[in-house]
Amino acid sequence: MREKTIQVSEKEMQNQLEKLLLKYRFTEDNAKLIAKTHTESTLFGVNSHGVNRIPLFIEYLEKGIININAKAKKIETFGSIERWDGNFGSGVINAVTCTNRAVELAKKNGMGLVALRNTNHWMRGGSYGHQAADAGCISILFTNTQPNMPPWGGKDSRIGNNPFVVSIPRKKGHIVLDMAISQFSFGKINDYKLKGEKLPFFGGWDDNDELSKDPEQISLKERGLPIGFWKGSALSIILDMLATLLSAGNSTYRISKNKIETGISQVYLCIYPEIFNDKALQEKLLNEIIDYTHNVEPIYAEDRTYYPGERSQIKKAENLKNGISVNSNIWDKIIMLSQ
Known part of the structure; x- marks a missing residue:
């Protein structure tokens, strides 16, 4: 099943996350800082450690794993x-x-x-x-x-x-x-799972102790490669x-x-x-x-090489121009948690 996405602006994401964190009694400064960090990560194209992590972060707050003060x-x-x-x-x-x-x-x-x-x-x-x-x-x-x-x-x-x-x-x-x-962070593996896609390379072991590209199978016991x-x-x-x-x-x-x-x-x-x-x-x-x-010379004509962090900078520029693509279920959950 393919991931359903919506476009969210940087300002809208920052404000929504800040509103949510204030609800959970972070100080105004800390709410802004955490919201800014998650928003920037998503701007750079790392949804797995940006907006996608917010529901789990809130769950940890509710369980007392994270001390707000x-x-x-x-x-x-x-x-x-x-x-x-x-x-x-x-x-x-x-x-x-x-x-x-x-x-x-x-x-x-x-x-x-x-x-x-x-x-x-x-x-x-x-x-x-x-x-x-x-x-x-x-x-x-x-x-x-x-x-x-x-x-x-x-x-x-x-x-x-x-x-x-x-x-x-x-x-x-x-x-x-x-x-x-x-080979893949588990946040990135979850991204592929949300998209209903296989990993492009082996990412871990399945229940049969075989290397797998299936994010569902790898996530079962968290045995990454x-x-x-x-x-x-x-x-x-x-x-x-x-x-x-x-x-x-x-x-x-x-x-x-x-x-x-x-x-x-x-x-x-x-x-x-x-x-x-x-x-x-x-x-x-x-x-x-x-x-x-x-x-x-690239192996494939459509490819090119990048220095570390270069593709993230390109992705950030694209997201600032066009809006950030966000999983609609995750965004809906954030809106619901903010109310």
Whole structure:
């Protein structure tokens, strides 16, 4: 069954989400911030971590998984490295707070790292890559998750798809890599399920332990396929170890003991490239790399190559011009929840 969609403007989405969050007693500032983050993610074409996540976010609020009034607090300081506790507050608010702090530390010391524990899903990690890049910083950000992939050679899920973000500021458009360590994030798998479409590549295992492109089958037991097979499996484990050790927080193993994903651990590392005093050279080198990768004959005539984040920028421009395509059932649910 094909997905039914409607077109929603950026302003309409921002206002509707803000209205909903105010109903659930967020402060005006926090309601605006969360609504803006979800709206921008959807503008960039990442509905799976933007507007599509709102009903689940509200469900978590109603279950008390997310503490509406909580604020992330600094626990320990080690020079340009800090540990923070998210106190189970909004993952978006905590992520914005910790990105800002990592940027402050980087501008003071050249490099800054904030390790955060006891937080919730940050939604689209690329939001904070863009935030750091807008502030003139390179960023390396990652989070652990609930177990949703088998370690390579295993049958049951024991590792997370641990989203990984790298951003580099650039005048002509920031470079932003935002990827899960699974071939498809489970939000993206749900997008395909909503559209009634198969995945374009294998995305996980079905009940018969066979690799599948069927989002319904993969979602049953959440057994995603690691990128690069055994290499992605190893990368997931390493990112979980780093997030856990640096934050002194929960590992994927400990997160698995909760029925719902919460209390996750994250790392926000920022570098301030202006300390090198060669900004013009940096821009020249970036453009050389981009031009070199753009200037390649495509396998198929209708295709072309992109740098990380380029297609998202194109999608944002299209959505600003034409309106954002949203699943009508999800939008109807948001309207209903707002009343």
